[in-house]
Amino acid sequence: MKGMKVALSWIYLALIYLFILGPMFFVLAASFNTETSFPAAFEGVTLRWYARIWDHQEFLSSAWTSTLVALVSSAVAVLAAFLAAYAISRGNKRENAWLSATLAAPLLVPQVVMSLGMLQLASLAGMGTGFWWLVAVHAVHNIPFALRLTLTGFARFDFALEDAATSLGAGRWTAWREVTIPVLQSSIVAGFTFCFIMSFVNLPISLFLADTATTTLPVVMYSYIESRIDPMLAAVSAILFVLACAITLVLDNVFRIRLVD
Amino acid sequence: MPDLKLTNITKRFDKSVAVDDLSLSIEHGEFVCLLGPSGCGKTTTLRMIAGFETANSGTIELDGMDITRLPPQKRDIGLVFQSYALFPHKTAAENVGFGLKMRKLPRADIDSQVKKALELVRLGHVADRYPRQMSGGQQQRVALARALAIRPRLLLMDEPLSNLDAKLRDDMREEIRRIQKEVGITAIFVTHDQAEALALADRIAVMSEGRLMQIADPTSIYETPANATVDQFIGQVNALQGAITTVDGQSTQAGIAHVAIAGGRIISGLDRQIPVGTLVLAMVKHERVFLSRRQPVGENIFPCQVEGRTYLGASIVYHCNLGDQAMTAAVPNHPAFEQFQPGEAAFLHWASADCRIFRQ
Numbered sequence: 145m146k147g148m149k150v151a152l153s154w155i156y157l158a159l160i161y162l163f164i165l166g167p168m169f170f171v172l173a174a175s176f177n178t179e180t181s182f183p184a185a186f187e188g189v190t191l192r193w194y195a196r197i198w199d200h201q202e203f204l205s206s207a208w209t210s211t212l213v214a215l216v217s218s219a220v221a222v223l224a225a226f227l228a229a230y231a232i233s234r235g236n237k238r239e240n241a242w243l244s245a246t247l248a249a250p251l252l253v254p255q256v257v258m259s260l261g262m263l264q265l266a267s268l269a270g271m272g273t274g275f276w277w278l279v280a281v282h283a284v285h286n287i288p289f290a291l292r293l294t295l296t297g298f299a300r301f302d303f304a305l306e307d308a309a310t311s312l313g314a315g316r317w318t319a320w321r322e323v324t325i326p327v328l329q330s331s332i333v334a335g336f337t338f339c340f341i342m343s344f345v346n347l348p349i350s351l352f353l354a355d356t357a358t359t360t361l362p363v364v365m366y367s368y369i370e371s372r373i374d375p376m377l378a379a380v381s382a383i384l385f386v387l388a389c390a391i392t393l394v395l396d397n398v399f400r401i402r403l404v405d
Numbered sequence: 406m407p408d409l410k411l412t413n414i415t416k417r418f419d420k421s422v423a424v425d426d427l428s429l430s431i432e433h434g435e436f437v438c439l440l441g442p443s444g445c446g447k448t449t450t451l452r453m454i455a456g457f458e459t460a461n462s463g464t465i466e467l468d469g470m471d472i473t474r475l476p477p478q479k480r481d482i483g484l485v486f487q488s489y490a491l492f493p494h495k496t497a498a499e500n501v502g503f504g505l506k507m508r509k510l511p512r513a514d515i516d517s518q519v520k521k522a523l524e525l526v527r528l529g530h531v532a533d534r535y536p537r538q539m540s541g542g543q544q545q546r547v548a549l550a551r552a553l554a555i556r557p558r559l560l561l562m563d564e565p566l567s568n569l570d571a572k573l574r575d576d577m578r579e580e581i582r583r584i585q586k587e588v589g590i591t592a593i594f595v596t597h598d599q600a601e602a603l604a605l606a607d608r609i610a611v612m613s614e615g616r617l618m619q620i621a622d623p624t625s626i627y628e629t630p631a632n633a634t635v636d637q638f639i640g641q642v643n644a645l646q647g648a649i650t651t652v653d654g655q656s657t658q659a660g661i662a663h664v665a666i667a668g669g670r671i672i673s674g675l676d677r678q679i680p681v682g683t684l685v686l687a688m689v690k691h692e693r694v695f696l697s698r699r700q701p702v703g704e705n706i707f708p709c710q711v712e713g714r715t716y717l718g719a720s721i722v723y724h725c726n727l728g729d730q731a732m733t734a735a736v737p738n739h740p741a742f743e744q745f746q747p748g749e750a751a752f753l754h755w756a757s758a759d760c761r762i763f764r765q
Contacts, residue, residue: 302488304486305492307457307477307490308486308490308492308551309503310457310478311455311478311480311482312504312551313504314478326494
């Protein structure tokens with residue numbers, strides 16, 4: 145009876161993993177397939193599609209743009225979220241409910257609507273969109289996620305630690321540098337990583353707000369499959385998949401930081 | 406000259422008054438306990454002395470210097486917290502050395518002083534451990550060493566023993582008192598535990614609803630409380646409602662008072678003037694009430710029935726009725742004392758000297 149239960153729970157787990165990771169298996173398989181169309185039956189193994197990415201410089205330059213946008217916007221989002229989480233965790237209850245609700249609002253606005261609004265704002269201001277607009281909107285979109293993660297950290301933070309540091313002679317900033325930030329380090333890094341990935345894979349916002357000089361990787365991928373579908377895109381996806389897995393494993397095993405708590 | 410002097414301190418939060426016109430003066434080397442139920446303002450008082458809260462009015466002086474508005478990091482006051490508040494990412498030695506590092510002492514001086522502080526609390530061997538690798542008692546001792554390492558002018562402790570289990574709490578109590586004496590530092594210890602306060606303090610300051618009720622040595626607090634609030638907070642006490650009928654010899658001087666209650670008349674000592682007719686509470690501690698089968702001779706003897714019995718090990722507590730009021734007697738669990746079962750008839754009696762009278 146007990147063996148049966150254990151077996152059933154393993155089957156259940158396997159089905160869930162199959163559901164989540166199954167599609168990735170097809171993408172990985174296609175990226176090594178000699179067949180030129182996609183999807184297609186598996187014919188043989190080749191690294192041709194990986195090599196071909198080098199011929200498409202727009203993939204490499206947009207990947208670099210995406211990295212920059214993700215780095216800067218995540219830094220902005222995490223900084224804003226950390227300060228907000230600090231105020232919410234330390235301040236009084238009624239103001240906090242208002243503050244958390246306001247900061248969670250970007251979650252409720254569809255990305256297309258937010259992007260369209262920003263585009264109009266930019267044109268009203270008589271400015272072109274571009275890198276900094278992209279960074280700004282990615283940051284706003286990421287704040288709710290960063291806020292959740294930092295609030296989780298603060299929920300377990302004993303503010304007496306700051307009082308202890310202060311009573312021992314630390315000024316406010318020193319107390320932050322020596323105590324608050326190191327103790328909350330894992331929530332901050334987790335928040336940053338989460339934001340980075342969210343920003344890196346974002347299509348709707350970038351589609352509206354990127355200009356020709358700041359095209360991001362998802363936009364390039366999207367316009368590539370509009371014209372043709374071949375396994376090179378599967379190769380790009382496979383690289384992204386492996387990178388995401390690597391980041392998660394490194395954070396978990398080296399820094400003991402969990403993206404999902 | 407007093408070491409610490411609070412003068413007419415008042416602290417309000419929004420509309421509620423946390424501390425109300427508190428004045429307190431503490432001598433050098435004294436160990437004072439702030440005792441009171443939760444919400445009585447004792448922690449707020451401590452936080453104002455530490456500098457985390459600012460009084461709305463009044464002044465705080467330390468060594469004759471006005472520190473009312475001095476930021477906490479400039480006060481040189483050591484603090485021990487209920488949650489220990491050890492920095493989890495620093496070792497015991499780094500925790501203890503934190504205050505010295507903030508004072509920019511040379512590395513070698515920090516190391517030697519950290520060693521000394523850890524030896525003071527008998528924890529030289531855990532210097533390289535992180536807080537999560539230490540027991541609660543060890544963590545609290547590291548916290549004490551950290552507070553003392555900066556050679557503070559004053560040591561403040563906020564319910565430092567309440568997270569420890571009972572046995573460890575008694576050991577730590579002795580340890581804190583030993584260290585405080587050894588260092589010769591003025592200390593303020595906040596607690597809601599009267600046993601802790603009685604065992605530790607040179608003087609106990611009892612607080613209630615933001616006010617200082619009484620400050621005195623433990624014996625005086627227990628045996629001659631200044632008012633009904635203190636009497637009821639310290640120890641277990643019976644409070645009988647009644648009215649003053651006569652004051653001995655019709656004089657208003659200290660002496661003997663008679664109080665009419667529903668079941669008869671009580672004779673009580675009285676150390677101040679209360680006019681005849683005043684509604685009062687006559688207070689007797691549980692352990693000063695006797696219970697016997699045969700009618701004794703003397704004052705304050707009332708027949709009663711034992712209603713309930715609570716076995717506490719060291720003593721047995723009997724719940725009785727005197728007229729329409731409850732009366733409790735705590736009898737030592739010893740063959741020399743008579744013991745009873747619920748339903749038995751008995752006589753309650755106590756000495757007038759063990760009875761105190763306060764206005765209702």
